[in-house]
Amino acid sequence: MKKNILFFFILALVATSCQKEVSEEVPTNNPGGPVTADGYQPLTAGTSWKYRQTGMPDYSIIVTSNKKTVGGIQYVELSGDQVGAVTGSSWFGISGNNYYLKSAGTVPSGGSFDLTQLYLNDKEAVGHNWNISGGQANNISAKVPGKIIEKDITLTVQGKTYNNVIHTQTNIIYVMPAPFGEMSTLFYDYYVAKGVGIVKLITSIDEDMTTVISTMELLEYSIK
Template identity: 35%
Template sequence: MKKLFSTLSIALILFSSCQKEVSETNNGGNGQNPSPTNADYQPTSKDSYWKYQDSSSYTGKEEILRSTGTTRNIDGLVWNELNRLFDGVESKAYVRKDGNKYFIRSKAMSSSGTMVEVNSYYLNDKEPVGFKWEHSLGSINGVPARFLGEIIERDINYTVKGKTYSSVIHTRLILQYYIMGRFSTWAIYDYYIAKGIGVIRLVSDVQIEGISILKTATNLIEYSIK
């Protein structure tokens, strides 16, 4: 289970290039993100970084994501590459934007309990509150899987660890597997994404047959957008 949460905490630390460097390392904030007005919700400029911390008593560990400024072609799609450091272990994560849609390539738990790579569509920055989507994950270990997404809030101010961010969109993803003739929920993820910065908070609720077995939050504590 520890491995599951260390991987899922990537969930969306997202990016888009901007000309001006932005750096925030304190807990102050007045609801105005220090970012260009034309910035999107997924910066990928080289050497931009995001530091996160698990707020629960489960681990309390920090994770750092840093953009390499390079891309990689995976299954015919071009992804922006991130270096990831968690618990002393280095790995890669990948994000991309397609029009108004944002994706992350990361790992999730299959119905058999193994870790598998999935492409998650977690944000549409154009649609209004209440907009819903279904994103098929194909067959994972022989079991059909999908994400159900919804925009819960948008253009809000949201405070994380004492800092208030503006232009925040709150989305929710529900991970489901098709088992015994029906789709059942295995996890619910709530993303809070700030314009010009990326994901500022991720709340993960792992479930079995609708019963919550582990819930944690991952918060942005430091970042720099180049």
């Protein structure tokens, strides 16, 4: 189940920036490099990203015009290439300077999940941390702590250089019934470039990324 949930999270990898439209022209199918735009992941309908991930075919994610409000946060739905047999939907929202990823659905075993990550804050300093209720998987509650690791860095991904990148890390922790207690599962290291979106995501089973399960990198994007 964990593997399928992981792939489903990666299928929808983008968050809204301040619920504003991009204010400056951004080239279609941009090959990379500096981009000046409001927010860290514009989600105007029709915007798309193409990614390459370990052990998977290249795939694309497209922003739709579907919206919903949950807990006072407006989310925008994404569509993309199907990953395995996981079914459901993925949504991304913004509240203040916080960016959220919300995914819900079922896996082939019949289990269900409804999980939320707060994976980016674009205002606070390095070291800032948070801990939110992350929803549930198979009726087991989850919480998702996160922190800012680096800010305003330059990162080269697939031969392309991105500026103004923020690096954050989240961790999905399941709250198991007694006597088991809390169970830490996966760590997600997000690299988000201003005006572009998520340019890299490393998934690992430990905090220092010594055991990496999957690496996802941006190939190209089109900002509408």
